[in-house]
Amino acid sequence: MQFKDIVGQNDLKKSLVETVRNGRISHAQLFLGKGVNGKFALAVAYAQYINCPDKTEFDSCGICSSCVKYHAMSHPDLFFSFPVNKSSKSSGASDSGEGGVSRSASSKDLVSTMFYKDWLNYLNATSYYPELQSWYKKISIENKQGIINVEEARRIVRDVSFKPVEAPYKVLIIWQPEKMNMSSANVLLKFFEEPPANTIIIMVADEKDQLLKTIQSRFQIISVPKISDFDLYDYLKVKYEGTPKTQIKNAVALSNGDLQKAEHILGEGEQMKEHFLLFQSWMRMCYKKGSLEEIKTFVEKVSRIGRENQKHFLNYSLRLVRQSLLLNYGHPSLNKLTHYESEWLTKFSPFIHINNGVQLTQKFEQAIFEVGRNASASVLFMKLSLDLSVLLKIPQ
Numbered sequence: 001m002q003f004k005d006i007v008g009q010n011d012l013k014k015s016l017v018e019t020v021r022n023g024r025i026s027h028a029q030l031f032l033g034k035g036v037n038g039k040f041a042l043a044v045a046y047a048q049y050i051n052c053p054d055k056t057e058f059d060s061c062g063i064c065s066s067c068v069k070y071h072a073m074s075h076p077d078l079f080f081s082f083p084v085n086k087s088s089k090s091s092g093a094s095d096s097g098e099g100g101v102s103r104s105a106s107s108k109d110l111v112s113t114m115f116y117k118d119w120l121n122y123l124n125a126t127s128y129y130p131e132l133q134s135w136y137k138k139i140s141i142e143n144k145q146g147i148i149n150v151e152e153a154r155r156i157v158r159d160v161s162f163k164p165v166e167a168p169y170k171v172l173i174i175w176q177p178e179k180m181n182m183s184s185a186n187v188l189l190k191f192f193e194e195p196p197a198n199t200i201i202i203m204v205a206d207e208k209d210q211l212l213k214t215i216q217s218r219f220q221i222i223s224v225p226k227i228s229d230f231d232l233y234d235y236l237k238v239k240y241e242g243t244p245k246t247q248i249k250n251a252v253a254l255s256n257g258d259l260q261k262a263e264h265i266l267g268e269g270e271q272m273k274e275h276f277l278l279f280q281s282w283m284r285m286c287y288k289k290g291s292l293e294e295i296k297t298f299v300e301k302v303s304r305i306g307r308e309n310q311k312h313f314l315n316y317s318l319r320l321v322r323q324s325l326l327l328n329y330g331h332p333s334l335n336k337l338t339h340y341e342s343e344w345l346t347k348f349s350p351f352i353h354i355n356n357g358v359q360l361t362q363k364f365e366q367a368i369f370e371v372g373r374n375a376s377a378s379v380l381f382m383k384l385s386l387d388l389s390v391l392l393k394i395p396q
């Protein structure tokens with residue numbers, strides 16, 4: 001990870017570089033900031049910069065042996081710790097876990113190195129912008145909390161106590177130190193008080209107050225601000241080339257400098273527009289009692305989008321049917337509709353009224369239920385299309 005690969009944060013990059021160039025590298029630093037703002041990526045880029053023998057005044061070189069090993073996350077002097085827990089899906093750790101956690105391993109024996117392969121895949125997939133819930137999903141513990149337990153704390157002390165193998169500095173990066181419990185915090189506190197020589201410890205956290213005061217006081221705080229709107233927009237407009245600029249601006253405004261939130265909004269936005277267009281053409285076809293050929297073409301199209309997408313599409317359709325009823329009966333909630341939805345629904349909603357509204361709602365609810373039970377999509381959408389053709393013709 002090089003500084004140039006990180007979205008925005010130019011002032012902070014500059015001041016981190018200066019600490020290295022002035023020989024004022026603190027041996028215990030806490031990168032602190034809310035949300036997915038790049039604080040973890042900055043910690044890794046900083047560590048890589050410190051150890052790169054060919055660094056420039058802006059960045060690590062990216063091609064020396066140290067940088068190559070950092071890039072592959074295989075440097076013998078680079079260590080990570082992060083919260084884990086037992087998977088709720090299988091009886092061990094995550095299925096693809098490199099450690100092959102034994103089925104009898106209990107939560108208290110788990111250490112993060114058992115999940116290292118998942119961790120690397122996850123970091124690559126998120127471009128080093130990790131976020132707790134999606135990490136939990138990756139290791140299938142969504143409904144549990146990850147922890148940094150006392151066994152993990154002992155593991156850190158053991159692994160990091162040796163001299164650096166080849167780099168000037170060993171670096172330990174602890175992601176989400178808030179997830180330490182009291183026993184692990186106590187073990188690590190002793191370690192932080194007397195760290196081995198040539199070792200840099202970087203903790204990457206959202207909330208300082210969840211850490212013991214005695215731990216906080218050992219660390220120099222590096223505040224990582226949210227990504228500026230300008231930098232976020234600049235990054236997203238390249239990554240989402242082709243997406244309307246207003247949509248990107250909207251995502252930036254709603255995300256509060258959080259990269260993951262912004263991308264989530266953009267991703268959802270695209271799918272929503274697709275579903276809207278599909279629903280629109282479907283309703284037109286049903287209302288004018290399209291030919292069987294036309295209906296077949298629609299059914300084939302929707303059969304190909306996959307079950308999860310079909311479920312989303314049906315839920316989306318149901319939402320528009322309900323919003324139409326609300327529009328007709330004096331409870332418009334236009335703020336819950338996008339501009340294109342409200343524009344079209346004002347024309348479409350008169351066709352959904354007191355004489356067919358309940359039946360239409362039930363038909364969609366039934367279809368959602370059946371899709372969930374693996375009914376044949378082509379049969380289901382064919383039948384639903386024919387039902388809708390009849391129901392939409394019922395006069396108000």
Ligand SMILES: [Zn+2]
Nearest residue numbers: 052061064067
């Ligand atoms: Zn280098």
